[in-house]
Amino acid sequence: MVATGPLAGRTLLVTRPADQAEGLCALIEAAGGRAWRWPLLEIVPVGDAAPALALLNREDWDWLVFVSANAVRCAAGLQSWTRRGLGSTRIAAVGAATAQALAETGMRVDLIPKPQFNSESLLATPEFTQVLGTRILIVRGAGGRELLARTLAERGAETAYAEVYQRRCPQTDATALIEAWRKGGVDMALATSGEVLAHLMDLLGEAGPELAARTPLAVIGGRIAQHARERGWRRLIVAEPASDSGIVAAIIGFYREGGIRRDPPGLP
Template structure:
């Protein structure tokens, strides 16, 4: 179910200028694989960070995308692949006087930048992509849901979750009450509960493998319950 469409920013000139400032940054923080992909598009397909700058990647997939592009990664936050774990890293504890470029999409979270600024850093955004609402025949998906052919929903961003609720409209309560929702991160888990989802499961750590293992666990639990009912 396509809930987000990723597109290039309308005017990439600002991001291009920021990425081209080879002697200014102490840290470059890439927030996602899309941040890597669109940054590379903007600057012509290859990028060499300034020698003095260190590079942080939020998420293993982001780090892999950077490595594939030949960009050295100095920091991958753990145990969670999110801004909170990055901020908890020793490297981010004292950033007084440092210049940090956050490469992200338009309208991303402000928590990372605000915290780094509170710790004394100068933070600038290079916004290299945007998220738009895709066209979708929601009636098709609602029919599948009502036929019992959708057993679980996975969501990996708050914006995707908000879009799902928008698409469902008045039918949302029918599904939020009985369909398990697998999410990553405590922030999205809280948002899901606030939006009315009854059965929310957080996959940890925030990775495709954790999501897959969580779904398998749900399927095994459901199968065991069905077997027990059949045996009675």
């Protein structure tokens, strides 16, 4: 059956971790496109969860800030997390997917930053502008941006990180990907984090600059877009809001405004 829809005849390279990509892929396919799944990150629990558990089980936090759905799922999977302090502790979710993950685990959400689901929007909310003397626990993966904790500390809050997962780059042979891409088999690539973008460029190696120069790239947020420009990407689609539906809507808008359509050859 011939695909129909605004993305018909187009192949999009989806680089999200496998367990986070299916919602986005389903929307792409519903719009007639092909989602070529090529996960560039794996999410795994931290090796030693004891430091995170000790922080999560404190009952004196004013706020818990979950920065991703991964943070929610990995924290909820810690069997020794009692959640005793959640009655009085408010919970912020950086993003709609994070809020949904909290709801699925039975935790309420007191704040979701808008219009963008990121740290900058959270810091602009009234609740996080005046934080002198408050205690804020940021639940996240190992490493990551320091903006949130640094800014809150500058505003007088006590902050700490509960790091409940870590990211790994899967070992993969990109020969088939690069060969198909050079033949026109990738119409657009997607990168939903700076780390994914870095892994993508590492994976492409010497072919990276050539493929970046000729291929549109869909990203979430201006920060990742800037990193992409620095790595040689010229045609950027910045999705706002940074949700699955927002990403697909931005991609459809790009093509409706003159994106070049190609019929992709057969892919391995």
